[in-house]
Amino acid sequence: MSACIFKLFSYSYRILIQKAIFGFRSNQVKIQFMQKIIKREKSAELFEEAKQYFPGGVNSPVRAFKSVSGPPLFIKKGDSCILTDEDDNQYVDFCCSWGPLILGHNNPRVREFVIETVKDGTSFGTPTKLGNQLGKLILDNNKYIEKLRFVSSGTEAVMSALRLARGVTGKNKVIKFEGCYHGHVDSLLVKAGSGLATFGVSTSAGIPESFAKETIVIPLDDRAALSAALEKYASETACVIIEPIPANNGLLLQDKEFLQFLRDECTKHNVLLIFDEVISGFRVGFEGAAGYYGIQPDIITYGKIIGGGMPVGAYGASKEIMSHIAPDGAVYQAGTLSANPVAMAAGYATLQQLLLPNFYENLNHTTKLFAKVIQDFAEKMGWEITVPNIGSIFWLNFSKERITRADQIQAEGMEKFKVLHHELLQRGVYLGPSGYEVGFISAAHDNDSLVKALTALQESLEIVYK
Numbered sequence: 206m207s208a209c210i211f212k213l214f215s216y217s218y219r220i221l222i223q224k225a226i227f228g229f230r231s232n233q234v235k236i237q238f239m240q241k242i243i244k245r246e247k248s249a250e251l252f253e254e255a256k257q258y259f260p261g262g263v264n265s266p267v268r269a270f271k272s273v274s275g276p277p278l279f280i281k282k283g284d285s286c287i288l289t290d291e292d293d294n295q296y297v298d299f300c301c302s303w304g305p306l307i308l309g310h311n312n313p314r315v316r317e318f319v320i321e322t323v324k325d326g327t328s329f330g331t332p333t334k335l336g337n338q339l340g341k342l343i344l345d346n347n348k349y350i351e352k353l354r355f356v357s358s359g360t361e362a363v364m365s366a367l368r369l370a371r372g373v374t375g376k377n378k379v380i381k382f383e384g385c386y387h388g389h390v391d392s393l394l395v396k397a398g399s400g401l402a403t404f405g406v407s408t409s410a411g412i413p414e415s416f417a418k419e420t421i422v423i424p425l426d427d428r429a430a431l432s433a434a435l436e437k438y439a440s441e442t443a444c445v446i447i448e449p450i451p452a453n454n455g456l457l458l459q460d461k462e463f464l465q466f467l468r469d470e471c472t473k474h475n476v477l478l479i480f481d482e483v484i485s486g487f488r489v490g491f492e493g494a495a496g497y498y499g500i501q502p503d504i505i506t507y508g509k510i511i512g513g514g515m516p517v518g519a520y521g522a523s524k525e526i527m528s529h530i531a532p533d534g535a536v537y538q539a540g541t542l543s544a545n546p547v548a549m550a551a552g553y554a555t556l557q558q559l560l561l562p563n564f565y566e567n568l569n570h571t572t573k574l575f576a577k578v579i580q581d582f583a584e585k586m587g588w589e590i591t592v593p594n595i596g597s598i599f600w601l602n603f604s605k606e607r608i609t610r611a612d613q614i615q616a617e618g619m620e621k622f623k624v625l626h627h628e629l630l631q632r633g634v635y636l637g638p639s640g641y642e643v644g645f646i647s648a649a650h651d652n653d654s655l656v657k658a659l660t661a662l663q664e665s666l667e668i669v670y671k
């Protein structure tokens with residue numbers, strides 16, 4: 206389906222993009238000049254109304270646009286890579302619902318299978334054949350897990366995985382990395398304490414200090430800190446949890462060697478290793494980061510793409526580890542809407558398409574090219590921007606340095622991002638509303654949209670650096 210689109214990204218097309226980007230526009234190169242279109246009147250009105258109903262007017266904090274300017278967009282429609290807001294402005298979307306929509310918006314096969322399924326009812330609270338089908342599809346194509354359990358969100362998957370790790374090991378402490386996000390799980394909404402203490406300090410009100418104390422926080426990409434924490438606390442520690450591709454606080458790509466070291470240290474100290482693949486799972490390849498790096502964690506969590514835009518999460522592990530989950534074992538975990546058939550249908554229709562030949566190769570190649578064009582342009586202009594990318598994830602890093610730890614991100618880059626975000630909206634391009642958020646390219650991002658977005662990025666960055 207989208208293979209033909211990708212084929213166009215040949216060498217000559219690359220020249221075309223670069224021409225577009227570097228401003229050599231000819232008559233053959235039909236680039237629409239950007240218009241300053243957007244009025245956000247209806248969005249602004251709806252936002253005022255929403256404030257009466259929801260804290261901050263939203264149901265998830267980052268949607269409120271606190272880190273960028275203006276009211277959040279109220280979106281009424283998504284189709285392929287295009288969002289339409291209530292004021293009828295259109296945007297090329299690089300947020301993609303924060304990651305789930307690897308096929309873009311309103312993918313026809315996903316939509317049709319969901320509609321077909323929902324005709325038979327929305328929820329039964331019983332096992333369904335569709336649950337089996339999605340489970341089989343995943344397990345048949347992922348050698349890193351032998352059994353899984355479906356839940357309804359990434360947070361729920363992580364929370365359940367932690368309980369499982371504690372139940373299996375009989376130990377309580379958890380080691381996490383600064384700059385990794387794992388959903389709003391109590392014991393993981395924690396940052397490093399000051400001074401020498403590695404014990405966590407909660408980053409949210411309402412989390413008992415005693416919970417935060419069970420979490421040890423260390424920097425990413427720091428072998429010494431990892432070894433020290435394990436040497437000191439291994440006897441009390443159930444697991445180390447990491448986003449193997451940390452993508453919630455910038456894109457803090459780790460060396461494979463560090464991840465392998467982490468695997469080896471966990472094995473050596475008899476501590477379980479959890480890969481939180483809610484964002485990387487099915488994104489950098491069908492087997493996620495585990496497959497990308499060829500590293501076997503003990504438990505893996507999934508979310509986002511697995512539900513094809515519906516609320517689904519999952520955690521999986523070996524048969525032995527999963528045998529600890531109720532009703533087989535003593536670790537209790539349940540869900541009224543778990544493996545909901547309509548959500549299973551969306552997941553199934555999505556994941557099936559990811560298994561088509563060359564799906565990831567093409568998408569990942571497009572992303573690399575997209576990032577390279579921005580990077581080349583920035584270099585030509587002498588701007589300190591790099592565009593780290595992996596799979597179909599990219600991030601605008603306002604620095605020339607390669608960044609692997611949260612503390613290396615400069616706050617002033619976020620000020621630049623704020624201007625950039627605004628200018629991009631004016632030109633019909635939607636990025637997640639914070640400079641710490643990564644962007645996603647979907648299989649529905651066609652050449653025209655990407656060229657349009659690159660042109661808008663060029664113009665907007667010129668304003669940022671004026």
Ligand SMILES: *Cc1c(COP(=O)(O)O)cnc(C)c1O
Pocket residue numbers: 358359360361363386387388389448453481482483484508509518
């Ligand atoms: C998004 C995300 C979560 C939380 O998932 P929700 O579905 O928002 O609860 C957890 N871990 C990672 C790595 C994520 O990217």
